[in-house]
Amino acid sequence: MYHLFGNLLTHYGSASLNHGQSKGNVSTLQKVPWHDKLHSTVSGDAIRWALRYYWQKQGYPVNRVWDADTFTHQLIDGNFDPVRFIDDDVLGYMGTEAAKLEIIEEESEPPDQPDKGKKLKKTKGKSIPRLGALGVNRAISLTLYNGTMTFNAKSGEKDRTSLHSNEYHNTRYQYGFALDPNHLKDKSRIFAVLDGLMSIRKVGGNNNVFCYDFSPESMVLRWTEKNSPHLFYCFEQHSLELEPIISSDLIEEVEVGDIKGSELWIGGKVAKNLHLKDAHIFRGREQTVTDLKRVIVRDLNLTEFQPSS
Numbered sequence: 361m362y363h364l365f366g367n368l369l370t371h372y373g374s375a376s377l378n379h380g381q382s383k384g385n386v387s388t389l390q391k392v393p394w395h396d397k398l399h400s401t402v403s404g405d406a407i408r409w410a411l412r413y414y415w416q417k418q419g420y421p422v423n424r425v426w427d428a429d430t431f432t433h434q435l436i437d438g439n440f441d442p443v444r445f446i447d448d449d450v451l452g453y454m455g456t457e458a459a460k461l462e463i464i465e466e467e468s469e470p471p472d473q474p475d476k477g478k479k480l481k482k483t484k485g486k487s488i489p490r491l492g493a494l495g496v497n498r499a500i501s502l503t504l505y506n507g508t509m510t511f512n513a514k515s516g517e518k519d520r521t522s523l524h525s526n527e528y529h530n531t532r533y534q535y536g537f538a539l540d541p542n543h544l545k546d547k548s549r550i551f552a553v554l555d556g557l558m559s560i561r562k563v564g565g566n567n568n569v570f571c572y573d574f575s576p577e578s579m580v581l582r583w584t585e586k587n588s589p590h591l592f593y594c595f596e597q598h599s600l601e602l603e604p605i606i607s608s609d610l611i612e613e614v615e616v617g618d619i620k621g622s623e624l625w626i627g628g629k630v631a632k633n634l635h636l637k638d639a640h641i642f643r644g645r646e647q648t649v650t651d652l653k654r655v656i657v658r659d660l661n662l663t664e665f666q667p668s669s
Contacts, residue, residue, distance in 0.1 A: 362659055364539040364550065365589035368557065368576040369502070369532055369604060369630065375400065375572050376510075376528040389527040391505055392498070400505045400529040402563055402574075404496035407535065410560040410574065411496075411553070412447045420552060422447045442490060442545045449545045450553060452492025493543040494553060499535035502597045502604060532577065532604065536592035547660050554649055576645060578604065578628030581652055582619070583659070590619055595630065606630055614639070625652045 376389065389400045409426075416422045423445035424433045442449035510526050537557065541550045563574045580591055594610040597603070606626070613619040614636055621638030627648025631641045642648040657664055 361542050362583060362585055362656075363587065363589075364541065364554075364656075365536070365582040365584070365591060366557070367534060367536045367580045367589075367591050367594050369534045369578040369595045369628070370499075371573040371575065371577040372530070372532050373572045374528050374530050375402075375501075375533070376526045387524070387526045389505070389529060392500070394500050398505045399501040399503075400531065401501065402499040402533055402535070404498050404535070406563045407496045407499065407560070407574075408451055408494075410563045411494075411556045412451065413562070414556040414560050415446055415552060418552075418555075420446045423453075440488065440490065446546075446549055446552060448490065450492060450494050450539075450549055452490045453488075454490075455488035491543070493540050495538045497536040497592060499533040500593065501529055501531040501533055502595060503529075503531045503600060505529050505531075532595075532597075533574070534593055534595045536589065538589060541656075541660060548662050550656060550660075551653060554653065558645065558649060576628060578630035579626070579645065579648065580606065580610070580630075581625040581627075581648070582623050583625070583652060583655060584620075584623045586623075591624075604630060606634065611636065625649075 376387070390403065391398055392401045393399075394401075412422055412424065413426050416425060421444060423436050423440060424447060425436060426433055437445070438455065440448050440453045440455050506529075508528055508530070510528060512524050512526070539550060539553055541547045544550065558575060560574050561572070563572070578595065580594055582589060582591055590613055591610055594607045595604050596607045597605070610619075614621050614624070621636055622640075624636070624639040625642075625648050626634065626636070626639055627642045627645045629643075631643050631648075634641055640648070640651055642651065656662070
């Protein structure tokens with residue numbers, strides 16, 4: 361039983377990825393401590409949202425359709441259907457019907473009849489869960505957050521709400537994902553997952569009007585029969601002047617034999633001048649994914665895919 365794991369590194373850009381409505385006159389970045397230092401971050405839910413939206417725009421049947429005009433999702437089928445809908449299959453769902461509470465009122469409790477009076481009758485609700493085949497980690501900035509902000513003012517007549525500020529971060533983000541194709545109702549959807557992760561850009565709804573390229577500049581993918589990835593957050597950047605590299609921890613995992621080099625597909629800028637025994641290394645991202653897809657077709661006994669142009 362095969363698993364697909366990956367760690368992706370986005371392009372360098374000015375990120376102001378605010379996923380909720382602004383609080384007052386300030387739009388803040390999400391931030392987390394990482395190795396005891398403050399980094400900006402993007403939630404795994406935002407990445408999953410972007411993946412679903414990519415499928416919607418590409419014409420895949422999705423159960424939760426995003427309306428960009430009203431900033432709302434429309435649920436197509438409340439019963440859910442992982443065979444019909446790619447997002448129900450890949451991302452999972454939790455359909456619940458709240459427990460109903462029926463109150464039966466009677467006369468006030470007589471002193472000599474303590475068993476009579478107000479009674480409560482509970483009806484057990486229903487839950488229809490499906491665990492998703494895809495897990496996505498929180499994306500962490502490759503460099504420390506330095507507290508930078510922009511200040512803006514609306515045009516026209518000014519008032520106390522005219523001034524507005526945005527936190528931003530010039531950086532790259534890295535995040536990991538894990539996909540169990542054996543859990544998919546349609547195993548060929550593994551290709552739609554790969555294509556989506558290679559192509560997503562807008563990673564947040566609501567008031568996100570900024571253009572940040574969230575597609576990978578570099579990637580490390582692992583196609584394996586093992587259950588654990590051992591490669592999450594494997595990119596490092598030692599200074600702002602240097603380009604990102606693969607961590608020494610991952611290289612050591614391969615050198616000591618804990619990860620077979622033949623299970624790794626490494627592509628993008630990080631592949632330049634990289635030598636790792638038996639690993640599939642490509643300078644081009646598309647070439648990396650295309651080569652991996654051919655192996656997936658063979659191992660899962662799928663119909664040959666059509667490489668994207």
